[in-house]
Amino acid sequence: MERVAVIGASMTQFGQREDEWILDLLAEAGLECLEDAGVDATDVEHLYVSNMASGEFEGQTGVMNALAQDIDAVPAYTQRIDQTSSSGGAGIYAAWQSVASGASEMTLLVGGEKMTHKTTGESTDVIASLTHPVEYKTGVTLPSFAGLTARHYLERFDAPRESLAKVAVKNHENGVDNPHAQFRKEIDEETALESPIVADPLRLYDFCPITDGSAALMLCPESVAQEYTDDYALITGIDGATDTHVVHEREDPTVMGGVVESGKGAYEMSGLGPDDIDVAELHDMFTILEFLQMEGLGFAEQGEAWKLVAEGYTETDGELPINTSGGLKSKGHPLGASGVAQGVEIYEQLVGEAGPRQVEAETGLCCNVGGFGNCVITTIMEAAR
Amino acid sequence: MERVAVIGASMTQFGQREDEWILDLLAEAGLECLEDAGVDATDVEHLYVSNMASGEFEGQTGVMNALAQDIDAVPAYTQRIDQTSSSGGAGIYAAWQSVASGASEMTLLVGGEKMTHKTTGESTDVIASLTHPVEYKTGVTLPSFAGLTARHYLERFDAPRESLAKVAVKNHENGVDNPHAQFRKEIDEETALESPIVADPLRLYDFCPITDGSAALMLCPESVAQEYTDDYALITGIDGATDTHVVHEREDPTVMGGVVESGKGAYEMSGLGPDDIDVAELHDMFTILEFLQMEGLGFAEQGEAWKLVAEGYTETDGELPINTSGGLKSKGHPLGASGVAQGVEIYEQLVGEAGPRQVEAETGLCCNVGGFGNCVITTIMEAAR
Numbered sequence: 001m002e003r004v005a006v007i008g009a010s011m012t013q014f015g016q017r018e019d020e021w022i023l024d025l026l027a028e029a030g031l032e033c034l035e036d037a038g039v040d041a042t043d044v045e046h047l048y049v050s051n052m053a054s055g056e057f058e059g060q061t062g063v064m065n066a067l068a069q070d071i072d073a074v075p076a077y078t079q080r081i082d083q084t085s086s087s088g089g090a091g092i093y094a095a096w097q098s099v100a101s102g103a104s105e106m107t108l109l110v111g112g113e114k115m116t117h118k119t120t121g122e123s124t125d126v127i128a129s130l131t132h133p134v135e136y137k138t139g140v141t142l143p144s145f146a147g148l149t150a151r152h153y154l155e156r157f158d159a160p161r162e163s164l165a166k167v168a169v170k171n172h173e174n175g176v177d178n179p180h181a182q183f184r185k186e187i188d189e190e191t192a193l194e195s196p197i198v199a200d201p202l203r204l205y206d207f208c209p210i211t212d213g214s215a216a217l218m219l220c221p222e223s224v225a226q227e228y229t230d231d232y233a234l235i236t237g238i239d240g241a242t243d244t245h246v247v248h249e250r251e252d253p254t255v256m257g258g259v260v261e262s263g264k265g266a267y268e269m270s271g272l273g274p275d276d277i278d279v280a281e282l283h284d285m286f287t288i289l290e291f292l293q294m295e296g297l298g299f300a301e302q303g304e305a306w307k308l309v310a311e312g313y314t315e316t317d318g319e320l321p322i323n324t325s326g327g328l329k330s331k332g333h334p335l336g337a338s339g340v341a342q343g344v345e346i347y348e349q350l351v352g353e354a355g356p357r358q359v360e361a362e363t364g365l366c367c368n369v370g371g372f373g374n375c376v377i378t379t380i381m382e383a384a385r
Numbered sequence: 386m387e388r389v390a391v392i393g394a395s396m397t398q399f400g401q402r403e404d405e406w407i408l409d410l411l412a413e414a415g416l417e418c419l420e421d422a423g424v425d426a427t428d429v430e431h432l433y434v435s436n437m438a439s440g441e442f443e444g445q446t447g448v449m450n451a452l453a454q455d456i457d458a459v460p461a462y463t464q465r466i467d468q469t470s471s472s473g474g475a476g477i478y479a480a481w482q483s484v485a486s487g488a489s490e491m492t493l494l495v496g497g498e499k500m501t502h503k504t505t506g507e508s509t510d511v512i513a514s515l516t517h518p519v520e521y522k523t524g525v526t527l528p529s530f531a532g533l534t535a536r537h538y539l540e541r542f543d544a545p546r547e548s549l550a551k552v553a554v555k556n557h558e559n560g561v562d563n564p565h566a567q568f569r570k571e572i573d574e575e576t577a578l579e580s581p582i583v584a585d586p587l588r589l590y591d592f593c594p595i596t597d598g599s600a601a602l603m604l605c606p607e608s609v610a611q612e613y614t615d616d617y618a619l620i621t622g623i624d625g626a627t628d629t630h631v632v633h634e635r636e637d638p639t640v641m642g643g644v645v646e647s648g649k650g651a652y653e654m655s656g657l658g659p660d661d662i663d664v665a666e667l668h669d670m671f672t673i674l675e676f677l678q679m680e681g682l683g684f685a686e687q688g689e690a691w692k693l694v695a696e697g698y699t700e701t702d703g704e705l706p707i708n709t710s711g712g713l714k715s716k717g718h719p720l721g722a723s724g725v726a727q728g729v730e731i732y733e734q735l736v737g738e739a740g741p742r743q744v745e746a747e748t749g750l751c752c753n754v755g756g757f758g759n760c761v762i763t764t765i766m767e768a769a770r
Contacts, residue, residue, distance in 0.1 A: 001386070001487065047627075055514065056440045062469050062515030062630070065759040069630040075646045077625035078760050079475050080467040084447050090464050093488070094479065100486035102386065103478070103623075129440065130447030238488075240462035242432075245447070245454040261460045374450040375463050 004099045005225035006233045006381065007218050008037025009344040014213035014332035015116075015182040022054045022063055022114040025214035027070040029337075030110045033216035034071065038228050039106060041072040046104035049080045050091030050111035051336035056126045057115055067110065077104070084130040085285065087111060088215070088339020089240070089368025089377030095219045096235050105224055111340030112214030123210050127335075130371050132246045140247075143207065145372045146286035147199025149253050153288060154201065156254070157303035161201055165192035166309050167287040168205045168329055174316060175326025177356040182211050182332030206287040211332030215341035222384075230385070233350040233364075237272065237380035239265025243373050254303070258376030259296030259367060266365070266378040267298075274298035277380070278361035279349050280320060281342035283369035284327040293367050294322070297378070316359060324349065324357045339368035343379060350383040389484045390610035391618045391766065392603050393422025394729040399598035399717035400501075400567040407439045407448055407499040410599040412455040414722075415495045418601035419456065423613055424491060426457040431489035434465045435476030435496035436721035441511045442500055452495065462489070469515040470670065472496060473600070473724020474625070474753025474762030480604045481620050490609055496725030497599030508595050512720075515756050517631045525632075528592060530757045531671035532584025534638050538673060539586065541639070542688030546586055550577035551694050552672040553590045553714055559701060560711025562741040567596050567717030591672040596717030600726035607769075615770070618735040618749075622657065622765035624650025628758050639688070643761030644681030644752060651750070651763040652683075659683035662765070663746035664734050665705060666727035668754035669712040678752050679707070682763070701744060709734065709742045724753035728764060735768040 010032035012025055020028070026049060034041055049064040060066075064078035083090035088111040095109040115123050128136040150164060169189055175181040187205060195204035225232045241261030244250055250257065267273055274297060282293040294305035299320060308314060314322040325331050325345035328338055346364035348354040361383070368377045395417035397410055405413070411434060419426055434449040449463035468475035473496040480494040500508050513521040539546060554574055560566040572590060580589035610617045626646030629635055635642070652658055659682060667678040679690035684705060693699060699707035710716050710730035713723055731749035733739040746768070753762045 053440055053446065055438055055511070056446075059514055060518070061438065061441075061467075061511070062756060062759060064467075065469070065515075065627055065630045065756065066517060068627045068760075073627075074629055075626040075642060077478075077647075077762075078468070078627050079479065079625075082446075082449075082465040082467060083463065084450070093462075094464065094482075097479075097482040097486040097488050100488070101482040102485065103482050125444075126440070126446070129445055130450075132451060133445070240464075241460040242450055242453045242458075242463050244459055245450045257460060262462075371447060371450065374447060375453075377462075 001100060002221040002223060004096050004219055004235045005222045006347050007220060007225045007228050008033050009217050009347045010036050011180050011215035011341050011344050012213050013180050014211050014334060017212035022058055022060060022112060023066050023070060025114060025212060026063060026067045026110050026112045029112065029214035029216040030067060030071045030108060033108060033218055037218040039218055043106050044073045044076045044108045046098045046107040047073050047076045047078045048091050048095050048107060048109045050087040050340055051080055051113060052082050052084055052087050053126050057118060083375050084370040085335050086339050086368040086370030086375060086377050087336040091340055092343050092379050093238055093240055093377050096238050099219050099221055105220055107219045108216065109340060110214060110216040111337040113334035113336045114212045115210050115334060116212050120210065134246060142372055143199045145247055146288055147202045150202050150288040153254050159306040162189060163306035163310055164206055164287040165189045167284060167290045168192045170315055171284060171323045171327040171329040174324050175330025178326045178331055181326045181330050182209055183330045202286060208285050208328035208333040211334040213332060213334040213337050215337045215344050217340055217343050231351040232384045233347045233381045234384055235379060236382050237266035237270025240375060240377040242375045245374055247372050254292060256292050256296050256373035258373045259293050262376045262378040263297040266380045270380040272363060272380060277363050277365045279324060279359050279364045280322050281325060281345050281366040282322055283367055284323060284329050285333060289369060297367060321359045324359060342366035342368055346381050350381055386485060387606040387608060389481050389604055389620045390607045391732050392605060392610045392613050393418050394602050394732045395421050396565050396600035396726050396729050397598050398565050399596050399719060402597035407443055407445060407497060408451050408455060410499060410597060411448060411452045411495050411497045414497065414599035414601040415452060415456045415493060418493060418603055422603040424603055428491050429458045429461045429493045431483045431492040432458050432461045432463045433476050433480050433492060433494045435472040435725055436465055436498060437467050437469055437472050438511050442503060468760050469755040470720050471724055471753040471755030471760060471762050472721040476725055477728050477764050478623055478625055478762050481623050484604050484606055490605055492604045493601065494725060495599060495601040496722040498719035498721045499597045500595050500719060501597050505595060520632060527757055528584045530632055531673055532587045535587050535673040537638050544691040547574060548691035548695055549591055549672040550574045552669060552675045553577045555700055556669060556708050556712040556714040559709050560715025563711045563716055566711040566715050567594055568715045587671060593670050593713035593718040596719040598717060598719040598722045600722045600729050602725055602728050616736040617769045618732045618766045619769055620764060621767045622651035622655030625760060625762040627760045630759050632757050639677060641677050641681050641758035643758045644678050647761045647763040648682040651765045655765045657748060657765060662748050662750045664709060664744050664749045665707050666710060666730050666751040667707055668752055669708060669714050670718060674754060682752060706744045709744060727751035727753060731766050735766055
């Protein structure tokens with residue numbers, strides 16, 4: 001079977017996009033990705049849209065079909081992919097499958113979400129409904145899961161409260177260099193530590209914001225990629241896995257089974273291991289999640305990730321830069337777009353287009369977490385150069 | 386590349402399922418399909434859920450992750466597939482891709498929708514939002530498109546009003562033999578012709594009902610299928626295609642571009658043509674659509690399908706039985722389930738499990754229409770015996 005290549009990427013400005021709605025955002029990223037890849041819209045065979053909830057957020061469904069017409073890709077086959085907050089990663093997996101199966105020789109994946117026109121309460125209602133009713137109907141929302149998990153982690157592994165703040169500080173620092181990030185401002189540890197409590201011990205700066213935005217990737221077989229460019233990336237490992245949907249039934253709250261299983265699958269497929277990864281984008285919806293993914297993916301032993309972060313191991317000039325894009329924390333988290341944007345960052349790092357964020361990398365990994373680890377997708381890319 | 390087989394199928398009772406909600410319906414079809422295929426839940430690698438709008442209809446998202454736990458398939462990878470009213474067909478395509486790409490050796494596809502707890506107006510609001518706002522916000526809903534198209538077809542091709550009623554009469558007759566159908570009652574032409582006007586010239590009996598229900602299929606590589614059974618079906622052709630999202634921009638309202646293009650792709654892949662098809666399930670959401678699909682798929686010349694229906698060509702004992710299941714018209718149309726249920730009927734016909742509906746068939750085709758032909762998926766299956 002031929003290997004699957006990524007030949008183009010784009011993302012819109014993330015943040016509060018007052019004048020645009022979902023269809024504008026999707027078209028903006030889609031058109032820009034076509035241009036970046038040098039592909040005519042008429043050559044797109046499959047057009048996949050990662051989007052969790054345009055119906056709930058805007059009363060508009062069928063957005064993938066509208067997009068096909070908006071970017072002039074009709075009669076390309078379209079599909080909407082929903083895997084809650086990991087819809088973007090699921091989109092990469094679906095697009096990979098479309099190419100690897102031979103169904104499509106050119107697949108454009110566009111992820112997007114429009115959320116900021118809703119109040120935080122309204123958005124939380126939509127997002128909370130992705131968990132099991134036995135939990136969300138008794139008030140256990142995702143942020144509260146994060147708070148409980150963080151408290152457990154800090155106590156069990158004797159980690160200082162500051163260790164979580166360091167994740168926020170690092171990712172905000174990285175975001176300054178990302179022109180598309182929602183927040184481009186450095187914060188210091190004190191600011192993070194003194195921000196308002198949201199779900200004790202987590203405070204405002206432990207959480208990603210609510211965001212509007214869109215991102216896109218162009219996938220095709222390697223032989224087709226070579227007709228377009230010499231600088232492309234290859235998806236050499238990809239897998240996804242669920243954990244129990246009812247979060248409180250998990251044996252160890254610090255182990256995300258979906259991270260472990262999807263990571264295992266992606267490593268096995270690529271023939272690489274954690275030590276071979278040069279740069280990674282992890283799903284830092286909450287700061288504590290960066291620790292759990294580092295450990296689940298084998299970048300750190302259980303209970304040790306916080307030490308690596310404190311040592312600077314995951315900074316841009318460290319051994320394994322994590323979230324060079326700024327992560328969800330400072331770049332923003334438009335649900336369906338986030339996993340695609342992770343792929344955009346890794347692609348740009350591998351083809352040398354990351355500008356001031358550029359690190360040396362021949363391999364990269366992204367981990368996109370749906371819900372509170374309810375389903376996770378891990379993708380490994382390698383530079384083709 | 387190995388061929389993709391279908392080794393099991395199930396569907397729940399379609400109709401008004403007052404005591405169940407979406408998760409119950411999905412689990413019911415999923416568990417029954419596991420049993421029918423003789424597959425352990427722990428052997429399912431990918432679990433795909435075709436569902437358009439559980440968030441809008443029930444305020445519950447993440448249903449694919451809940452299902453994984455409900456049927457004990459964790460850590461199987463999950464994804465929700467939305468292609469509006471053709472979500473089921475899109476699910477077959479996604480499941481096919483998961484197996485054909487080598488990503489999964491056992492994919493369970495479950496389609497479902499829970500709708501009857503909403504008023505017709507509320508359901509129409511959700512469904513209408515799949516079309517372009519320039520149309521639905523001015524009041525042009527899917528039924529009104531159907532009325533306009535039917536009027537044009539009847540006048541242009543000199544077809545009598547009775548020709549549409551004959552589709553309803555035939556599909557109601559077929560539905561009597563389907564134990565899972567929502568309506569198991571024959572109707573006569575007079576009843577159809579005198580039923581209340583909905584969108585002139587179309588009347589109540591030209592429309593499918595609003596339905597709760599779920600259906601499932603089990604897909605795997607052919608070599609794996611042979612470990613389970615000798616009686617399986619093969620998906621030998623499958624393709625999907627969009628048409629303009631803005632319906633009124635199409636050149637000829639009687640030609641559904643998505644039907645034509647997806648049919649062309651499926652025929653080419655299978656090496657079969659319209660004359661080779663023994664039985665077909667078409668998307669008769671509105672009676673007029675059965676004509677348009679017969680013509681778009683090459684079963685009839687443009688403007689001639691109504692004559693074949695009038696001659697009995699598409700009845701169970703005719704040359705090409707269409708909608709032996711009863712079709713959406715009498716079986717019901719729970720959006721995400723409908724395309725999967727089409728696949729269930731063709732599978733059962735090919736493996737000889739269609740009971741009183743059984744026809745002689747070595748090949749079968751299903752055509753699942755999203756919106757008003759905004760995106761269409763055509764699937765061709767062949768018996769392996």
